[in-house]
Amino acid sequence: DTAVSQTPKYLVTQMGNDKSIKCEQNLGHDTMYWYKQDSKKFLKIMFSYNNKELIINETVPNRFSPKSPDKAHLNLHINSLELGDSAVYFCASSQSSSSYNEQFFGPGTRLTVL
Amino acid sequence: AQSVAQPEDQVNVAEGNPLTVKCTYSVSGNPYLFWYVQYPNRGLQFLLKYITGDNLVKGSYGFEAEFNKSQTSFHLKKPSALVSDSALYFCAVRPSRGGYNKLIFGAGTRLAVHP
Numbered sequence: 392d393t394a395v396s397q398t399p400k401y402l403v404t405q406m407g408n409d410k411s412i413k414c415e416q417n418l419g420h421d422t423m424y425w426y427k428q429d430s431k432k433f434l435k436i437m438f439s440y441n442n443k444e445l446i447i448n449e450t451v452p453n454r455f456s457p458k459s460p461d462k463a464h465l466n467l468h469i470n471s472l473e474l475g476d477s478a479v480y481f482c483a484s485s486q487s488s489s490s491y492n493e494q495f496f497g498p499g500t501r502l503t504v505l
Numbered sequence: 506a507q508s509v510a511q512p513e514d515q516v517n518v519a520e521g522n523p524l525t526v527k528c529t530y531s532v533s534g535n536p537y538l539f540w541y542v543q544y545p546n547r548g549l550q551f552l553l554k555y556i557t558g559d560n561l562v563k564g565s566y567g568f569e570a571e572f573n574k575s576q577t578s579f580h581l582k583k584p585s586a587l588v589s590d591s592a593l594y595f596c597a598v599r600p601s602r603g604g605y606n607k608l609i610f611g612a613g614t615r616l617a618v619h620p
Contacts, residue, residue, distance in 0.1 A: 395548070432593060434549075434610040447607055481548055490537050490599050491556045494608065496548035 394418050395497035397482050403503045404472055411468045412500045414482030422446075423465035424483040424494065425457060434481070440465055441488045472504045507532045509598050511611035518586045518618050526581040526614045528596030538579040539597040539608065540570055549595060555579060566590070586618045 395416045404410055416423060424447070425437040439447035440459040454470045465482060479499045485492040508531045518524045530536055537556055541549040553564025555572040563569045570581045581594060593615050597608040 432543075432613045434595065434613075436607055439607070483549075491554070493539060493551040493554055494549075495551065496541075498548045499546075 395482055395484055395495050397480075397497040397500050399500060400498065401501050401503075403505065405505055406472055406474060408472050409468070409470045410472060410502070411466055412480055412482075412502075414465045414467070414497055416463055416482075416484040416495070416497075418484055418486075418495060420484040420486050420495070421462055422485045422488045422492075423459065423462070424485075425465065425467050426481040426483060426496075428479040428481060428499070430478070438465075438467075439488070446488060469502075472502075474504050477502055477504045507598065507600065507609050509596050509609055509611035511594075511596055511614045513614050514612075515615045515617060518616070520588050520618050520620050521585050524583050524586045524590070524616065524618070526594050526596075526616060528579045528581065528611060529577050530579065530596070530598040531577065532598050532600045532609075534600045536579075536598050536600060538570070538572060540564065540568070540579075540581050541595045541597060541610075543593040543595065543613075545592075552581070552594075586616075588618050588620055591616055591618045 398413045422441045424439045428434045437451050438457040443459045456468045459465045479501050481499045482497040483494040485494045510529045539554045540552040543549045555562045560572045593613045595613050596611040
């Protein structure tokens with residue numbers, strides 16, 4: 392069984408479009424995250440939710456809006472896509488927001504903006 | 506500022522030889538340290554972590570890491586490398602106090618194990 396799943400795996404779209412990426416975890420974790428991995432493989436956190444409450448909100452354009460309908464789901468909506476948004480987006484989860492918990496990552500969504 | 510440095514972009518090792526992937530960190534207070542591995546076109550997988558206690562931490566797939574507070578390092582090691590260990594390795598850190606589980610990742614080191 393997949394612990395952290397993301398859909399879609401690949402997303403190719405035109406500049407200016409709006410798109411969403413979905414994430415689900417079946418681990419019973421309280422905390423979920425979105426990361427962006429750029430073309431040089433650098434990984435940076437974007438958002439984190441704990442029990443549906445936003446707890447980490449990094450310096451991310453407000454075109455990016457996370458939504459957590461319940462603690463097992465954290466979706467990422469992106470408005471007015473730009474070329475620079477092309478990256479691999481990873482969802483992750485951890486048992487709680489405590490700092491010693493390891494995070495479990497999804498397989499990633501490769502977003503290509505043309 | 507909190508940061509993680511992985512000084513080597515790539516490490517090349519012959520199969521059967523020991524391997525070391527280096528990591529140094531800068532964080533206020535005591536650190537919590539993690540190693541993750543990323544295989545091609547996959548998400549990151551947790552390998553091991555240092556929270557407190559014994560400086561030598563053992564993890565998955567025969568990997569271990571040694572926490573050295575005076576040198577602010579947390580190098581990843583394995584006594585005998587396998588070709589299947591070839592992947593991208595990330596060191597991550599966060600302070601034990603303050604904020605939430607916000608991990609700061611290094612830039613990654615690509616490990617290439619040759620037959």
